[in-house]
Amino acid sequence: MSATEDGLGEVRSGMRAFIEDNFLYLDPDADLADGQDLLAAGIVDSLGFVELVEEVESRYGVGVQDIEITEENFGSIDSIVRYVERKRAES
């Protein structure tokens, strides 16, 4: 496993833990897939979506532009991992 993949694994597990702790506590037995659409599944609402963005910023030191707050970037664990990977590559 490369250093980058290892780092992304941490993002994946970190975001999963964050979502489970903060949004999925109402459904403790839910099985959250990495590719699951968080909004469509009702796991995160539009306000929770912003909380998710703020968590990515503070946890990974990523500066998120308002224009980047889209479902494409934050709609699932997979998409968040891809987004963080891209932002890290840009910096």
Place this chain on the structure above:
Amino acid sequence: MCGIAGIVRADPAHSVEEVALLRMARAIRHRGPDGFGLCLDPGAGLVSTRLAIVDLEHGWQPLVSSADGSVLVYNGEVYNHPELRTSMRSLGVEFSTQSDTEVVLSLLQRDGLAGLHRLNGQFAFAWWQPQRHRLTLARDRFGVRPLCYSCLEDGSLVFGSEAKALFASGEVRPSVDLAGIDQVFTLWAPQAPRTAFEGIQQLEPGGLLVWERGEVVEHRRWWKPGPDRHEAIDPDLGGLLRDSIRLRLRADVPVGAYLSGGLDSSLISALAQVQKRGALSTFSVAFEDPRYDERAHQEMVARAIGTSHHVVEVGSAEIAAVFPEVIRHAETPLVRTAPVPLFLLAREVRDRGLKVVATGEGADELFWGYDLFKEVAIRKLHQSDPGRALKLLGKLYPHLGSAGARRGPGWARFLLETGAVDDPLSSHLTRVGATGAVRAFYRDDVAAGLGPETALAPIRDGLPPGFGAWDELERAAWLEVTTLLEPYLLAAQGDRVAMAHGVEARYPFLDHRVYAHSVALPGEEKLSDVSDKIALRKLANDLLPAEIAERAKQPYRAPEVTPFFSPGSPGWVEDALSPAALTDVGIWDSRRVEGLLRRCRSSRATGVREGMALIGILSTQLWHEAFFASGGPYPAETAAPQVRIDRTVEQALGEVS
């Protein structure tokens, strides 16, 4: 003033025990700390605890009619009693006291229930007519004063100002009404006739119930909110408000005022100060947390109108310390801590030697002051001009455009798109949706019996004819009066927290003449774009500093999570929310609650919905503790009664003229 309670039996030979009445009196003695009285008739017992405000020497209850032997226990004030007395005197009726109680009893005896329409005031009473073995319960138009009752299997009826009087009777056991609780977590309060207790009903505001020989023979609203084609409308709002305040300053004890620093209470205080010629005392809540605090505006008004001003500063520690006591008085779970500072304020009023305060409730409902009305108007505009609607939304909630910029779009969608526009309840579905977040914490077996419409169905069934064709804002105002003002603001946040300390709150905006004026007032004199309460602001221009007359409403709120999750928070919080305690009460899913508590402990629970969830869950646990785990036994009153009537059948019936 006062608390009332009693028991009536289907069979006159089935007596009511005096000790049961003494327990009931003790349970509601906080409502009437100045003394009590009771009446024992064959098959009936009535009790009154008194907060002496009018005719301090002679106004004791129960009061017996010399004309027909009927008996009245009465909680409240009828402000126009001198005019009614004069009018009845001219018809030959004689009076032996100066109390409003005697006027009400004489009016009932003379005109029957039709006389209710002549009363201007806030009251709940029980009128016992032994010759017909009939008990009549009635409540004022807006339900300022509470009254609940329970019909027993043997035909008996037990009633009281508060449910705890019913439990103290020994005839009624507390039982959870999940549907009543579900209304709290949908609309903030149980909606009459429901309460949070199964088998206990509250009489509807403006309601009356007639029980005769074991059966309810009549149950209806003698007054309903909404447009009234029969009501004469006085077009002079300033004159009406001045007269309403003149009537509400009538008392044989000093009357003070609550002053929040907003337009409504400032206007009431200013008008009262003019009538009291500078002798008014005002009382305010100030918060340690500047996000909730309005003291600068309160002080500005107090200085400008020259009142003797008193402030109670409230922080997290004070809220947590008395929260269980507030729940015991409210007798229902809550979703807000906002009643708590008002409980502390009433205590201050009482400690300062006052028993009566005028306050500004009702203005936001009558003159469309709440943001809810602006949201309705903006939602309506959004259908034809979305760009302007979004601009107005930014003007209404500017904080969403700066620090909370990212939350803005989410909130905008939430506010603009919640619920179907053609739903008659559309104005309130945003609140229903946000409050409903608490329901997500129900145990699965509890949730299974409570659908999303369980709490709303009775509201839909009770809408006035043609409601769907009303203007959206008129509909919103009607719903706000009937689903929030009456069940919550005047109850848990009104009567219960004030009367906990024997303090009577009076509401000049809720004079029925002011209400009729407001309903008839064209919408543009209430709300235009995001400018609200336009007619009231015009009046305020001459009486208050411009900054107050033009001030935007600051929603009254109190801290919700921090009182219970800060260093130094009381240990009982974690105990009440422990998995064992949650399982014991059986309403909340402990695993889901644990997730919320994690967020509370880590200071992440900053959202409105999480605050409501925490308060909802915690207050349910405390409510259960107060009434189910340690509710009894209820001790009996030991002081001697000021009035004690004990009649035989012959005596009760023999006084018929």
